[in-house]
Amino acid sequence: MDGTALLRWGRTCLAGLEHRREEINALNVFPVPDADTGTNLLATMRAAVEAGEAAARADGSAARAVAVAMAHGATVGARGNSGIILSQVLRGVADTVHGGPFTADSLRAALARASELVREALSVPIEGTILTVLDCATAAAAACPDQELADVALAAADGAAKALGDTPFQLGVLRRAGVVDAGARGLVVLLDGLVAVTRGEAPTRPEYPRPAAADRSAPAGEAEPQYEVMYLLADSDERKVAALRARLGELGDSVVVVGDGSGSWSAHVHCADAGAAVEAGIAAGMLSRIRVENVAFASHADISEVSSGLGAADRATRANPGELSDGDASRAGPARGEGIAGSVPPADSTQVVAGALGPSVAPADRGILAVVAGAGAATLFEDAGAVVLAGEPVTAATLLAAIRRMPNREVLVLPNGALPAHELVAVGVAARDAHRDVLLLPSASMVQGLAALAVHDRGRIAVDDAFAMSEAAATTRWGSLRAATERALTMVGTCEPGDGLGLAGHDVVVIERDVPAAGRTLLDRLLAFGGELVTLLMGAAAPDGLGDELAAHIAQNFPGVEVIVYSGGQQGDSVQIGVE
Numbered sequence: 001m002d003g004t005a006l007l008r009w010g011r012t013c014l015a016g017l018e019h020r021r022e023e024i025n026a027l028n029v030f031p032v033p034d035a036d037t038g039t040n041l042l043a044t045m046r047a048a049v050e051a052g053e054a055a056a057r058a059d060g061s062a063a064r065a066v067a068v069a070m071a072h073g074a075t076v077g078a079r080g081n082s083g084i085i086l087s088q089v090l091r092g093v094a095d096t097v098h099g100g101p102f103t104a105d106s107l108r109a110a111l112a113r114a115s116e117l118v119r120e121a122l123s124v125p126i127e128g129t130i131l132t133v134l135d136c137a138t139a140a141a142a143a144c145p146d147q148e149l150a151d152v153a154l155a156a157a158d159g160a161a162k163a164l165g166d167t168p169f170q171l172g173v174l175r176r177a178g179v180v181d182a183g184a185r186g187l188v189v190l191l192d193g194l195v196a197v198t199r200g201e202a203p204t205r206p207e208y209p210r211p212a213a214a215d216r217s218a219p220a221g222e223a224e225p226q227y228e229v230m231y232l233l234a235d236s237d238e239r240k241v242a243a244l245r246a247r248l249g250e251l252g253d254s255v256v257v258v259g260d261g262s263g264s265w266s267a268h269v270h271c272a273d274a275g276a277a278v279e280a281g282i283a284a285g286m287l288s289r290i291r292v293e294n295v296a297f298a299s300h301a302d303i304s305e306v307s308s309g310l311g312a313a314d315r316a317t318r319a320n321p322g323e324l325s326d327g328d329a330s331r332a333g334p335a336r337g338e339g340i341a342g343s344v345p346p347a348d349s350t351q352v353v354a355g356a357l358g359p360s361v362a363p364a365d366r367g368i369l370a371v372v373a374g375a376g377a378a379t380l381f382e383d384a385g386a387v388v389l390a391g392e393p394v395t396a397a398t399l400l401a402a403i404r405r406m407p408n409r410e411v412l413v414l415p416n417g418a419l420p421a422h423e424l425v426a427v428g429v430a431a432r433d434a435h436r437d438v439l440l441l442p443s444a445s446m447v448q449g450l451a452a453l454a455v456h457d458r459g460r461i462a463v464d465d466a467f468a469m470s471e472a473a474a475t476t477r478w479g480s481l482r483a484a485t486e487r488a489l490t491m492v493g494t495c496e497p498g499d500g501l502g503l504a505g506h507d508v509v510v511i512e513r514d515v516p517a518a519g520r521t522l523l524d525r526l527l528a529f530g531g532e533l534v535t536l537l538m539g540a541a542a543p544d545g546l547g548d549e550l551a552a553h554i555a556q557n558f559p560g561v562e563v564i565v566y567s568g569g570q571q572g573d574s575v576q577i578g579v580e
Contacts, residue, residue, distance in 0.1 A: 001063060001101055001102040001103075001149065001197070001198070002061045002062070002063050002101050002102075003052075003055075003056055003059075003060070003061040003062050003063045003064075003065060003066030003067070004056065004061040004066075005063075005101075005102070005197060006052065006063055006066050006067060006070070006093070006102060007049065007052050007053060007056060007066060008197050009193055009194055009197045010045065010048060010049040010052055010070060011049060012193040012194075012196055012197055013045050013049075013189065013190050013193040014042070014045050014046060014049055015193075016189040016190075016192065016193050016202075017038065017041050017042040017045055017186065017189055018042060020038060020185070020186075020189050021038035021039060021041075021042055022038065023038065023185070023207075023208065023210070024037050024038030024041065024182050024185050024186050024189075025037060025038040025039060025182070026210040027179045027180060027181070027182035027185055027208060027210060028182040029173055029174065029177045029179060029182070030126075030129065030171065030173050030174060030181065030182075031081065031126075031253065031254040031270060032226065032228075032254075032270060034228075036079075036080060037080065037082045037182035037183055037186065038182070038186065039079070040078075040079035040080030040081075040082050040083040041079075041082050041083060041086055041183075041186040041189075043077065043079040043083065044074050044077055044078045044079050044080075044082075044083030044084075044086050044087060045074070045086065045190075046077070047073045047074055047076070047077020047078075048070040048071070048073040048074035048077070048086075048087075048090055049070070049073075050073060050077075051069040051070055051072055051073025051074075051077075052066045052067075052069050052070040052073065054069065055068070055069030055070075063097045063100070063101050063102050064094075064097050064098060064099065067090070067093045067094040067097045067102070068094045068261075068262070070090050070093070070094070071087065071090040071091040071093065071094040071260050071261065072260040072262060072264065074086060074087035074090045074091075074260075075087045075091070075258065075259065075260035075264055075265075075266050076232055076260070076264055076266065076289070078230075078258075078266045078268075079230075080228070080230075080268070081183070081254050081256055081268055082130065082182070082183040082186060084121070084230075084256045084258050084266050084268050085118055085121075085130055085131075085183065085256065085258075086186070086187075086190070087258060087260070087266065088114050088117040088118050088121060088258050089110075089111075089114045089118075089134070089187070089190065091113075091114065091117060091258075091259075091260060091261055092109075092110040092111060092112075092113040092114030092115075092117060093106075093110045093114075094260075094261065095110070095113050095261060096109040096110045096113055097110075102149070103149055104146070104147050104148060104149045104151070104152040105147075106149075107141060107149060107152050107153060107156065107194075108138075108141045108142055108152060111134070111137055111138040111141050111156060112138050112142070114134060114138075115131075115134050115135050115138045117258065118130075118131055118134060118258075119131065121245075121256050121257055121258040122255065122256055123245055123246070123248065123249035123253075123255035123256075124249065124253065124255070126171065127170050127171070128166075128167045128168075128169075128170030128171030128174060128181060129167065129171065129181050129183060129184060130181060130183035130184040130186070130187050132163060132167065132170065132184070133160050133163040133164050133167065133181070133184035133187055133188070134160070134184075134187060135163075136159045136160060136162065136163035137156040137157070137159050137160035137163070137187070137191060138156070139159065140155045140156050140158065140159025140160070141153075141155055141156040141159070143155070144156075149198050150195070150198035150199040153191065153194045153195045153198050153199070154195050154199065154203070156191050156194075157188065157191035157192050157194070157195050157203060158203065160184070160187055160188050160191050161188050161203070161205055163184070164180050164181065164184045164185060164187075164188055165180065167180045167181040167184055168180060178209055179208065179209060179210065180208050185208060188205065192205065226252075226270055226271070226272060226294070227270070227271060227272065227273075227274040227277075227292055227293065227294055228254075228268070228269075228270055228291075228292070228293045229267075229268070229269050229270075229271060229274050229277040229278065229290075229291070229292050230266070230267065230268045230289075230290075230291040231266075231267055231278065231281050231287045231288065231289060231290040231291065231426075232264060232265070232266055232267075232287065232288045232289045233257075233264070233265040233266070233267055233281060233284055233285045233286070233287060234263065234264060234265075234285055234286045234288070235285045235286040236265060236284050236285030236286075240283075240284040240285060241257055241259070241265055241284060243283075243284065244257055244267065244280055244281065244283070244284040245257045247280040247283075248267065248269040248271070248277060248280060251269060251271040251272075251273060251276050251277055251280070252269045252270045252271025252272065252273075252277070253269075253270055253271075254268065254269060254270040255268070255269045256268045256269075265285075267281060273433070274292045274429065274432075275429060275430040275431060275432055275433055276430070278290060278292075278426055278429040278430040279400065279430040281426065282396050282397070282400075282423075282426050282427070282430065283397075286422065286423075287422060287423075287425075287426045288422050290425060290426060290429055292429060365408050365409040365410060366408055366409070366410040366411070366412065366458055366462060366465070367387060367406050367407070367408035367410070367411050367412070368385065368386040368387065368411075368412045368413075368414065368453070368456065369386065369387050369388075369389060369402055369403060369406055369411055369412070369413050369414070370386040370387070370388055370389065370413075370414040370416060370449055370453075371389050371390075371394050371399065371413075371414065371415050371416045371418040371419075372388045372389065372390050372416065372446060372449075373390065373418075373446070373568075373570040373571065373572075374390075374539070374540065374568040374569030374570035374571070375390075375569045376538075376566060376567035376568045376569040377446055377537060377566075377568040377569060377570055378390050380450065380566055380568075381414075381446075381449070381450070381453065384450070384453040384454075384456075385453070385456070386414065386453060387402075387406065389402045393418075394418045394419065395419075396419060396423045396426060396427050399413075399415070399418070399419065399424075399427050400427045400430055400431055403427070403431040403436075403438055404431060404436075406436075408436075409435065409436055409437065410436075410437050410439070410462045411431070411436060411437070411438045411439070412439050412441060412456075412462070412465070412466055412469065413428075413438060413439065413440045413441060414441055414443045414449040414452060414453070414473075415440060415441075415443060416443050416444070416445060416446045416448070416449040417443070417444045417445050417446075424440050425440075427440075428440045437462060439462060439463075439466045441466060441469055441470050441473060442470055442473055442474055443473040444473075444478070444505070444506075445478045445480070445576055445578070446537055446568065446570070446576055447476060447478050447535050447537055447576045447577065447578025448473040448474075448476045448478055448578060449473065450535060450537075450578065451472045451473055451475075451476040451535075451578060451580055452469035452470070452472045452473040453469070454472065455468050455469055455472045456468075456469055472580075475580070476578050476579065476580050477504075477526050477529070477531070477578070477579040478504075478505065478576065478577060478578045478579070479502060479503050479504045479505070479509075479522050479526055479576075479577045480502075480503045480573040480574075480575060480576050480577065481500065481501065481502055481503075481515050481518055481519050481522065481573065481574045481575040481577070482500075482501050482503070482515070482541075482572065482573050482574050483498060483499070483500060483501070483514075483515050483541070483574065484496065484497055484498060484499040484500075484501055484511075485497060490508035490511065491507060491508060491509075492508060492509055492510070492511055493511055495508075495511045498514070499511055499512065499513065499514070499518075500512045500513065500514045500515035500516065500517055500518030500519070501518055502518040502519065502521060502522030502525075503522075504522070504525070504526070509522070509525065510522050510525070515542075515543060515546065515574050515575075516543065516546055516549055516550075519546065519549075519550050519553075519575060519577075520550070520553050522577065523550060523553060523554060523577065524557070526577065526579045527554070527557075527558050527561065527579060531558070531561055531579040531580065532560075532561060532562065532580060533561070533562045533563075533564070533579070533580040534554055534561055534562070534563045534564070534577065534578070534579055534580075535564050535566065535576075535577070535578040535580070536550055536551065536563065536564070536565045536566070536575055536576075536577060537566050537568035537570070537575065537576040537577075537578070538565065538566065538567050538568055538569075538574075538575055539568055539569065539570045539571065539572065539573045539574045539575060539576070540569050540570065540571055541571070541572075541574050542574040542575055543574070546574070546575065547565040547575075548565075550563075550565075550575070551563045551565055
């Protein structure tokens with residue numbers, strides 16, 4: 001099989017998983033009966049095929065390029081425990097295909113490699129699951145004397161199907177429900193798809209019985225929330241990943257941490273403390289695509305949806321996908337699902353969406369935490385009623401610790417540009433618990449934070465207060481002035497040491513001979529769109545008299561615009577400018 005044939009196998013798997021999705025969802029009673037294994041496998045394979053198709057367009061039909069792309073696509077697009085394990089099956093293929101095509105020997109090696117990867121990835125391997133069935137498929141392929149890929153594929157698929165039928169005798173929860181393992185059923189679909197591509201016809205398999213709804217309900221006393229936490233991990237290594245796997249194993253079960261072989265990892269755990277699981281990820285590397293879902297409530301309260309094939313992943317997408325990449329937190333809204341428009345979560349929705357502003361039960365007990373640089377700026381924020389986190393640099397760990405020290409039930413956080421959006425999202429998820437609601441506001445600078453504080457009203461409920469403050473921050477145009485320290489290329493040309501630089505947001509838009517000249521030009525541009533109030537927050541390196549000079553420029557050229565000059569004392573920026 002070349003890359004084109006591998007893609008044909010992927011598309012065949014997609015069709016098979018789509019056809020069997022309801023069956024697999026209904027079989028899903030382990031590790032939690034949340035009726036989403038079929039949906040998760042389908043979503044993961046879809047991500048793999050899309051990545052493989054993109055690689056084929058770029059690199060042609062080389063099996064290696066397509067296999068590597070499919071493994072990476074499955075890892076970053078994995079859904080649920082079963083999806084992460086599926087990604088390792090595809091990684092097994094990628095790790096064993098090199099310069100030539102995918103052959104019978106490649107399949108034997110790929111299954112063995114996948115079995116090894118899956119066992120390494122699981123904190124507590126459980127027999128009678130997809131793990132056991134994958135081992136049996138590996139053994140059947142190894143024992144097959146034939147050298148044709150089609151024959152070895154059939155041997156592996158038959159071995160997996162036989163092992164699937166034995167899973168109820170190996171795992172008590174399956175035996176009590178009278179079903180086979182759902183994830184293992186999905187693996188058989190994948191191997192049967194390989195047989196169909198190589199032999200032209202898929203094997204005939206029996207229909208597997210589905211449990212009655214009563215068999216899927218939660219026993220009395222198991223209503224305690226249990227969260228499924230997933231995220232992607234980058235900028236890590238094997239040592240940190242091993243430590244993460246061990247830590248997640250302490251927090252919960254169904255722990256899987258896998259890689260694509262190219263520096264990306266995907267982590268999954270079921271636990272009672274979602275924040276601690278995210279915090280463990282922060283310690284291991286850079287997080288993105290954080291997903292948190294209450295599987296205990298979703299799995300037992302929504303059994304009526306099993307018959308329609310709508311699992312927890314589909315419910316999450318319809319409600320408001322808890323999927324956040326490392327983009328701007330201020331723009332992190334509902335993501336688009338597969339042809340499903342996002343909408344407001346239903347009243348009984350049990351999904352916890354990472355980074356979303358959740359409603360507060362009551363006003364009253366609310367505190368504001370502001371990240372601030374400079375002694376003067378710290379005084380300004382404290383006078384306005386905020387608790388200040390000062391010192392440079394502020395890290396995700398120090399911000400998380402500061403939030404946890406807040407005595408308030410509701411905490412509004414003004415990050416003021418101190419951390420990138422993906423780290424803020426991770427901190428917010430880790431900080432929230434049953435006793436504290438944390439709302440991160442989109443303030444990208446201290447002048448935006450001051451504008452937000454000016455409209456803070458404890459008399460409003462938390463979401464209304466957060467909305468008003470967020471709107472004030474977002475509608476404050478801001479810029480900064482600084483002196484160039486070296487020759488550099490910017491989006492508006494090359495600057496020399498000593499030049500004055502004017503930035504709008506984070507982008508250099510003005511280069512002048514000195515900082516005062518850059519300030520005048522930048523103010524002209526910021527006020528060209530109108531403005532009623534200009535805030536000048538003077539930094540430690542600001543030249544003497546610069547604040548008065550800029551205020552005079554505004555008074556002369558923009559009559560009626562009010563100017564307030566504060567001593568901020570921040571390093572780096574000579575001046576931060578806010579226009580409201």
